[in-house]
Amino acid sequence: MKFTEFRNTERDLYLFQVRIGIAGAAVMVAFAMLFARFIYLQVIQHDYYHTKAEDNRISIVPITPNRGNIVDRNGVVLARNYSAYTLEIAPGKVTDIEKTINELSTIIDVRPSDRSRFKRLLIEAKGAETLPIRARLSDEEVARFAANRYRFPGVDIRARLFRQYPFGELASHAMGYIGRINDRDLTWIEEQDLESNYKGTDHIGKTGLEQKYERELHGTTGYEQVEVDAAGRGVRTLSRTAPTSGNNLVLTLDLTLQEVVETAFGNRRGALVAIEPSTGGVLAFVSKPGFDPNLFVDGIDPVSWDELNTSLDRPLNNRALTGVYPPGSTFKPYMALAALETGKRTPSQAIFDPGHFDFGGRRFRDDKVGGHGMVDMYKSIVVSCDTYYYTLANDLGIENISRFIGQFGFGARTGIDMEGEGIGVLPSIEWKTRRFRRPDQQKWYAGETISVGIGQGYNAYTPLQLAVAMATLANNGVMFKPHLVKYIENVNTGERRFVEPQPLKTIPMKQENIDVIKRALAGVNIEGTGARAFAKAEYTSGGKTGTSQVIAIKAGEKYSESRTAERHRDHALFIAFAPLEAPKIALAVLVENAGFGATAAAPIARMVLDYYLLGKKPVKPATADEAASDGG
Numbered sequence: 309m310k311f312t313e314f315r316n317t318e319r320d321l322y323l324f325q326v327r328i329g330i331a332g333a334a335v336m337v338a339f340a341m342l343f344a345r346f347i348y349l350q351v352i353q354h355d356y357y358h359t360k361a362e363d364n365r366i367s368i369v370p371i372t373p374n375r376g377n378i379v380d381r382n383g384v385v386l387a388r389n390y391s392a393y394t395l396e397i398a399p400g401k402v403t404d405i406e407k408t409i410n411e412l413s414t415i416i417d418v419r420p421s422d423r424s425r426f427k428r429l430l431i432e433a434k435g436a437e438t439l440p441i442r443a444r445l446s447d448e449e450v451a452r453f454a455a456n457r458y459r460f461p462g463v464d465i466r467a468r469l470f471r472q473y474p475f476g477e478l479a480s481h482a483m484g485y486i487g488r489i490n491d492r493d494l495t496w497i498e499e500q501d502l503e504s505n506y507k508g509t510d511h512i513g514k515t516g517l518e519q520k521y522e523r524e525l526h527g528t529t530g531y532e533q534v535e536v537d538a539a540g541r542g543v544r545t546l547s548r549t550a551p552t553s554g555n556n557l558v559l560t561l562d563l564t565l566q567e568v569v570e571t572a573f574g575n576r577r578g579a580l581v582a583i584e585p586s587t588g589g590v591l592a593f594v595s596k597p598g599f600d601p602n603l604f605v606d607g608i609d610p611v612s613w614d615e616l617n618t619s620l621d622r623p624l625n626n627r628a629l630t631g632v633y634p635p636g637s638t639f640k641p642y643m644a645l646a647a648l649e650t651g652k653r654t655p656s657q658a659i660f661d662p663g664h665f666d667f668g669g670r671r672f673r674d675d676k677v678g679g680h681g682m683v684d685m686y687k688s689i690v691v692s693c694d695t696y697y698y699t700l701a702n703d704l705g706i707e708n709i710s711r712f713i714g715q716f717g718f719g720a721r722t723g724i725d726m727e728g729e730g731i732g733v734l735p736s737i738e739w740k741t742r743r744f745r746r747p748d749q750q751k752w753y754a755g756e757t758i759s760v761g762i763g764q765g766y767n768a769y770t771p772l773q774l775a776v777a778m779a780t781l782a783n784n785g786v787m788f789k790p791h792l793v794k795y796i797e798n799v800n801t802g803e804r805r806f807v808e809p810q811p812l813k814t815i816p817m818k819q820e821n822i823d824v825i826k827r828a829l830a831g832v833n834i835e836g837t838g839a840r841a842f843a844k845a846e847y848t849s850g851g852k853t854g855t856s857q858v859i860a861i862k863a864g865e866k867y868s869e870s871r872t873a874e875r876h877r878d879h880a881l882f883i884a885f886a887p888l889e890a891p892k893i894a895l896a897v898l899v900e901n902a903g904f905g906a907t908a909a910a911p912i913a914r915m916v917l918d919y920y921l922l923g924k925k926p927v928k929p930a931t932a933d934e935a936a937s938d939g940g
Contacts, residue, residue: 368531368532368533368534369508369531369532369533369534370507370508370509370529370530370531371508371529371530371531371532371548371549371550371551372469372508372509372529372551373526373527373528373529373530373551373552373553373554374389374469374527374551374553374554375389375469375471375486375525375526375527375553375554376524376525376526376527376553376554376555376556376557376799377389377556377557378483378517378518378525378556378557378559379556379557379558379559380558380559380561380562380563380566381558381559381560381561381562381794382562382563382564383558384563385474386473386474386475386479386483386559386561386563387471387472387473387483387518388471388472388474389469389470389471389472390469390470390472391467391468391469391470392443392444392445392467392468392470393444393445393450393465393466393467393468394440394442394443394444394445394465394466394468395412395416395440395441395442395443395445395449395453395463395464395465396438396439396440396441396463396464396465396466397409397426397438397439397441397462397463398437398438398462398463398464399430399436399439400437400462401461401462402461402462402463405430408460408462408463409423409426409441411459411460412441412453412460412463415452415453415456416442416445416449416452416453417442417449418441418442421609421610421611422441422442423441424609424610424611425606425607425608425609425610426439426440426441428607428610429488429607432488432490436488436489436510438464438466440468440606440607443468443470443606444470445465450465453465470605470606471485471486471511471602471605472602472605473485473600473601473602475563476600476601476602477570477597477598477599477600478563478566478567478570478598479561479563479566479593479594479598480516480598480599480600480601481515481516481593481594481595481598481626481627481628481629482516482517482559482561482566482590482593482726482792483516483517483518483601484513484514484515484516484517484518484519484520484601484726485513485514485515485516485518485601485603485604485605486511486512486513486514486518486604486605487511487512487514487604487605487607487608488510488511488512488607489506489509489510489511489512493512497512500523502523504529505526505528505529506526506529507529508529509526509529511605512526513525514604515626515727515728516626516726517557517559517725517726517792517793519726519727520725520726520727521557521725521793521796524554524555524557524796525554525555525557526554527551527552527553527554527555528551528552529551530548530549530550530551530552531548531549532547532548532549533546533547533548534546552800553799553800554799555796555797555798555799556796556797556799557793557796557797558793558794558795558796558797558804559792559793559794560584560587560589560590560591560791560792560793560794561590561591561592561593561792562591562592562920564919564925565582565591565592565916565919565920566592566593566594568592568915568916568919568925568926569582569592569594569912569915569916570594570596570598571915571926572911572912572915572916572926573594573596573899573912575597576596576899576900576902576908577596577597577621577627577899577900577901578596578627578897578898578899578900578902578909579594579595579596579627579628579631579771579897579898580592580593580594580628580771580895580896580897580898580912580916581593581594581628581771581772581774581775581790581895581896582775582893582894582895582916582920583775583776583778583779583790583893583894583895584779584892584893584894585779585780585782585783585788585885585891585892585893585894586783586788586809586891586892587788587809588779588788588789588790588791588809588810589790589791589794589809590724590790590791590792591893591920592895592916593628593792594628595625595626595627595628595629595631596627597621597623598623599616599623599624603616620875626728627771627898627900628770628771628772629724629726629728629729629730629770629772630728630729630730630770631730631770631771631898632730632731632732632733632768632769632770633768633769633770633771633856633879633881633898634763634764634765634767634768634856634857634879635763635767635769635774635854635856635881636762636763636764636854636855636856636857636878636879636881636905636940637692637694637762637763637852637853637854637855637881637905637940638763638774638852638853638854638881638882638883638896638905639713639761639762639763639767639854640688640689640692640697640762640763640852641689641781641825641828641829641852642712642713642716642718642777642781643697643700643701643704643709643713643761644685644688644689644700644824644825644828645712645781645817645821645822645825646704646708646709646712646713647685647700647703647704648685648818648821648824648825649712649817649818649821650704650708650712652700652703652704652708653685653700653703654685655684655685655686655824656684656685657684657685658682658683658684658687659682659683659695659696659699660679660681660682660683661674661679661680661681661682661683661693661695661696662678662679662695663676663677663678663679663695664679664695665694665695665698665699665758667698667702667754667755667758668754668755670755672694672695672698672758672759673694674693674694674695675692675694675940676691676693679695680693680695683695683696685824685828686824686827686828686831688828689825689828689829689831689832689836689852690828690831690832690835690836690837691836691837692836692837692852692853692940694762697761697762698758698761698762700761701757701758701760701761701762702754702757702758702761704757704761705757706735706736706737706752706756706757706760707736707737709757709760709761710734710735710736710739713734714734715813715815716776716777716780716781716787716815717773717776717777717780717787718732718734718769718773718777719731719732719733719734719739719769719773720732720734720773722772722773722776722789722790723789723790723812724772724789724790724791724792725791725792725793725807726792729770729772730770732768732769732770732773733766733767733768733769734767734769735756735760735765735766735767737752739766740752740766763854763856764856764857771896771897771898772790772896774881774883774896774898775790775883775894775895775896776790777883778883778884778885778894778895778896779885779891779894780815781822781825781826781885781894782826782850782885782891782894783891783894784817784819784822785814785815785816785817785822786811786813786814786815787811787812787813787814787815788809788810788811788812789809789810789811789812791807791810793807794806794807795807826850826888829850829851829852829885830848830849830850830888832850832851832852832853833845833848833849833850833851833884834848837853837905837906837910837940838851838852838853838882838884838906838910840906840907840910841906841907841910841911841913841914842910842914845914845917845918846921846922847886847887847888847917847921847922848886848887848888848889849884849885849886849887849888849917850884850885850886850888851882851883851884851885851910851913852882852883852884852940853881853882853904853905853906853909853910853940854880854881854882854883854905854909854940855878855879855880855881855903855904855905855940856878856879856881857878858875858876858877858878858879858901859872859876874901875901876901877901877902877903878901878902878903878904879898879899879900879901879902880897880898880899880902880903880904880905880907880908880909881896881897881898881899881905881909882896882897882905882906882909882910882912882913883895883896883897884897884910884913884917886917886921887921892920892921893916893917893920893921895913895916895917897909897910897912897913897916899912904940905940906940
């Protein structure tokens, strides 16, 4: 017998209504949450998300300013800009760079040197948004890539400003060069609080005037607001703040004079600095060999970099600014002036030169066997008598020498408007104490003073210091700070800010003593060691030859150039100023491993003075004549 179940309709209805109520409440809560979120996003966070949306739609693009030009005193352009297209890869947007480059090479010529340079830039330019794989594309190459652009996400063509040095190696060490910004440059930019002004800038001055005047040359970065599509490509420009071009540098350098100097040097190594004594303006600044600064603009390729760095001639060394050399006999005029000022000698006081000076059991030899006989101050400079200065150095003592000579800037930075200037060595008891650690090394020996007296021993100065000292003597003891920039020109307003001549000091000396030395320096070029180089000159000049040892000669041995390796041979030096009555130019010449200053350095000085004073240009490099009888 079966029993039939009866459903409780009221209970089921109740449960259904409860479920409906719960579901309805859940829906209402969900809608309430959505509405609250909607209010939060659309009202409370409206400004934030509006800005985010605009950021996705609008890109702020920096506009790199034109870098200022560099021109010589006559308006000849030494560094300028030009525009060209580059093919660039954004490393952060490309998954397989090597594969991408291989595919690019099927439509654009990508050379092995381009690949090597790109790999080097990947290491050096960390954090860069884009890096160039090819520079200076032709119109045809631009068109080919544009047609295939869709295949290369993260690769694009950009219009870039490139630096150009029209004269290549000429004046390269003065100009310096620009290169891609690296970590050290970024540190400098941050220290100077210039991050915003270097947005979009890939290059910066690395050496020379390009580095020293970076802030003047760079200009002010501009910006564009650009509407972009989903792929990040520009659709239209919404607003634009124009960049401000960098200022131009107008130099004291005379490019033709610079060319005369470099022609006179030929293939020899060395340096020359020419200065206007009355202002400190640098007329020529030469370091040989030079280098082509254009190599660094795109990022120098490894092969060229290795050639420059492994070359025995060391073309990247700025010999005029950082090279230090014994001054040799060019030191003697300052020794003679010290003797006059301290009262240790009079102009007419003479010694007998037997060809040597004996001191402390050692014989210091003169360059002339048998000596020069009776020698007064005038003759000591004209014939470059070593024995006279051996004796004088012993009488003066190292402290008097150091104290007086130091006034001419020897062994100290001149303050020229370039970075990295060498200091050199002005020997003294204090210097030797600082230089060496052991007490026996720190002691100054009287015999060391003898060598200092002829510009040897510990003496070591830059060609720039020699030129400044010569200019100071020519200017009767008034020393001006050397400078390469004549004025800075604002390209927008035409305003010129002149670099005013800055007298650093006036050395207290008697004019009659200065005149004695100047007459002797004139005698050098009339009847002394510089006479051959200055024969038939149409002006009167003062000069002094110098020859400085590269390696020490053992006691009792005589130096033989023919038996000495070329790079161990003596350096040739010459200092000069002209005209004698009212000097317009003073200079120092150094020719490495060239022997006598009279035969290697003096002819270069003659060519420079002939051009600057008379407008005569040399037709061939200076050559060293045989000079068996020439000293110094």
